Amino acid sequence: MPTIPDTAKEVRLAKHLEGELGLDNFGLVQMQTPEPGTGEVLVRTEYLGLSVAYLEMMRADSHLPIPPWEVGQRIGGGAVGTVVRSDSADLAVGDLVRTMAGWCEYSAGSADQYPKLDPELFPSPVHYLSQGPTAYYGMADIARVGTGDVVFVSGAAGGVGSLAGQIARCRGAAKVIGSAGSQAKIDYLVNELGFDAAFNYHDGPVLDHLRELAPEGITVFFDNVGGEQFEAAVAAAASGARFALCGALATQIGDHENRLPEPDRTAATAKKIEVMPFSTYHTPDQVAAWTEHFSTWLGENRFVFPRTIVDGGITAAPRALVSLLRGAYKGNVSVKVAD
Incomplete structure (x- = not known):
């Protein structure tokens, strides 16, 4: 495992969205790398998923049934990561996990916040970030x-x-x-x-x-x-x-x-x-149903997973989301966070 740095970056909401999304809606912050507590794990974000659904969460007058993000709050969203420290019997160092910690390089929490993923099920961890x-x-x-x-x-x-x-x-x-x-x-x-x-x-x-x-x-x-x-x-x-x-x-x-x-x-x-x-927020059963069909159809060569991976680390995420909204990419878009 690579050396864990003392500090890590995350992206926060700098101002609520009004009109078109711009880079000034985002702020980059350097933070102390979180320390996992008793029974917790530290996870390094590998890939971060992007979605146009984030737009509503960035508006102060969002029409969603959940509260929008506050100014100064970390941008949310799904990602896949690797456990780099563990004080949990449920997850070991090196395990691939799903995380909803958002736009950050490292996050820490209890093992139940990080569902374990099968690294052999799909050709790449990015497949777990499909919509x-x-x-x-x-x-x-x-x-x-x-x-x-x-x-x-x-x-x-x-x-x-x-x-x-x-x-x-x-x-x-x-x-x-x-x-x-x-x-x-x-x-x-x-x-x-x-x-x-x-x-x-x-x-x-x-x-x-x-x-x-x-x-x-x-x-x-x-x-x-x-x-x-x-x-x-x-x-x-x-x-x-x-x-x-x-x-x-x-x-x-x-x-x-x-x-x-x-x-x-x-x-x-x-x-x-x-x-x-219909809502784009799903139950574990709905995610499981998709995962089963997705892996089967891929294995039968009946399905293509169109995807774009943006390099540049966490700092590339804001510009990538702006570009996504302008139609620059095809298929699923994710940002490669870890080197």
Whole structure:
């Protein structure tokens, strides 16, 4: 094991988010490396996961059912790490663990705060940072996707959407359509992830694309974006369609007010569309269900895990999150924290 330094860095919220996210929303702090107490462990963060869901936690007027982060509070989020000191019978030095300690190089706590992970289950620890629990729960349990469904995934090249489309395919969907913001991402969805079709949402009205690619009507919509894409999905939906609402990126970037979608309520009612928002916070059972399917599908070569790893340590995390929101990456995004 590498030498444990006396001090370690963490990233905190410098000011609440208003408008677009910038580097001035973050502050880097040098702290004493925490000392584990009796029965506790010290964990070195290896990889840190990034998500657009952090935006709402950074707003003072967050609409989430949990309190937003306070100014001066460490940025939260999931990570994987390695136990480097242990006074616990449950975890040994060298064990790979999951941590929710957030954006920090080291953290300490009781063993039950650090679920042990199997290092042999996936090709890389980064696989444990996938947003698959969100994608699987929304697609399988909320939208109930199955044989014969015609599926539309908005924001399909992102960390959730890129998995949601593949989950639909693995569960027997007849057609999977994705939207993305560049030709490179469209090619990626079709040629590498197995989407049946994809379109650039900058290239003309979304509804025109949906009517061309799914003239029979979409039966499942997995929404990561909101805005025009949500409105178009209502217009293009088949009777009895199921809408799983995961996120609303169009309403999260820029001005926070008055950006919610305005669908045709008459059409939604007439078509008997089920509109089902769902939480991205999951139970251990939901995480376990995804992990089992993920490892199986990977082993059967039916699934691709699209991912981007950003080097540069903990100090690279703020810029990486800003870049993520600007569409710079494909798939799941994580930051390599440890050298």
